[in-house]
Every structure is written in structure tokens, then in C-alpha cells.
Amino acid sequence: MSENQERKRTARERIQRERQLDKARERRRRTLIVASAVVGVLGLAAVVGLVAANSGKDTKDGSSEAGPLSAPSGVQGEEQLAIPVGASDAPSTLTVWEDFRCPACAQFENALRPTIHELVEAGKIKVEYHLATIIDGNMGGTGSLRAANAAACAQDAGKFAEYHDVLFMNQPPEPDDAFADNGRLIELAGKVDGLDTPAFRGCVNDGTHDSWVEKSSTAFQEGGFRGTPTVLLNGESVFPTKGEEQISVANFKKWVEEANKGKQPGTRQPSPAGSAPTGAPAS
Known part of the structure; x- marks a missing residue:
């Protein structure tokens, strides 16, 4: 050669x-x-937003602190970080950790929303929502924080559940930090009857609940969770899987029925700030 x-x-x-x-x-x-992928809801694959080691706590003006902590009305649980939806005496509790910029969270919400509403309204479950801002830390920007603050402002007005749904139904693409614009968040509030008020606008623009949101996000990072959405039924993870079964509408209903066997539905109505949704909001 x-x-x-x-x-x-x-x-x-x-x-x-x-x-x-x-x-x-x-x-x-x-x-x-x-x-790091979550099992697809109804066959759709989605990737969990992982917690970055250097996830920041940037406020809307870029500072590291957001001022005195002001929790929204009606919050419950350890350190007052849970926003409750549904009858307080419901036999089962669905705990949901979400980020309004998280695409996997939107897929979960958009697929399971009617089922969750149905179960809440029937008194079979109550939901405790916890807010995180990991996408801000991973992608940059402040949309997770701004949207979470706006959702907390909606909680003050007794409109959290409806506004929560509107945000996920109108979620921008993950790299697009559109929720960093308070004007856009106020515009979306117009889709919820009675929410767009001077009090709500002031709460959004002032970042009234920024420190509370940051405290919630810190609790998420320190909780050992892998990513959002994290969904627990009576403390047991159901997302992405519960045992060997993938999450789906049928399986989710079955798990709730199994958990509630022999128990009566809840009837005790929560305070207005923690009320259950009364109808689907406009998209």
C-alpha cells in the first residue's frame, strides 16, 4: 500500500x-x-422544566430582593404557600407545582383541566396550587415571576382558578418572555369577568406578591422536586406516572375513585378567595 x-x-x-x-x-x-421527560398526557410527550443550579430570584427590575413579603388572601398550608381551590373537606388533595412559562405544565393543564374541574365541583378533590419560577432561572427573563404575581393578585380578588386557566390557555412559546409584560397580564385579566379592576392592576404593576412568589419558588427548589409540573394525589406522585400506569383522564379518575373509596364528597365551601371555578374562562 x-x-x-x-x-x-x-x-x-x-x-x-x-x-x-x-x-x-x-x-x-x-x-x-x-x-427528564414527563410521560405524555393523553399520548403527548413533554419535557419537564428542570431546576437550574443557578436559578435566579430576579425581580421585575432586576434586583435580588422584592421587598416585604405579602401573601395573597386565603393561602394555606405550610408557610402559607398553597392556593386552595375546592371544598376544604374534600376527601382527597391534589397538590400541583407549576410555572406559568412551563410548556409541560400547559400540556398537563390543557389536557386534564375539564377532569380536574369536574372532580373539584363534585367535591371529590380539592387542589392546592404552588407557584414556581424555574423557567426564569433556566431561560432568563421574569415572565414566570410576573405571571405568578398576577395570579396571586387574582387570588386576592377570588378569581385565581379562572385566571390560572386563562394564563395556561394563552401561554407564549417558552423562549418568548411575553408574560414579563404587566400590560399583557392585565389584558388577559379581561377574559375573566370582574377581574380587571384598579385594585388588580395596582397589585400587578406594584409586584405586590413578588416576595411571596419567590418564597414559594425557593420552597420548590428545596423540596427535592425534579421539575414542573409536579403533581401529587394525597402526597403520592401521579405525574408522570403512578406505579406503572401513565397518566390519562381515565386513569386519573380511577386513582381518585380508589383514594376516595368509602368517603363522602366534600361540601364545605371555601372562602371566596379559594373558590372553585364556576365555568370555563374565555381562551
């Missing part, structure tokens, strides 16, 4: 080795992505 042929053979072998290494790196990368 000539020296020129030997060089060509060596070059081809080097290229082949590099391609093999590239393929191996790509397989490892995909494995990591799959490891």
Missing part, C-alpha cells in the same frame, strides 16, 4: 471514529433528555 493510500485510510478511520464518538455523545444527550 502506497504512503498516499495509507494516509487516506488513516483519515477515513479517524473520521469514522469521530462520527462514532459524536453518535455516542448524542445518545447520551438524548438519554439525559428522556430522563
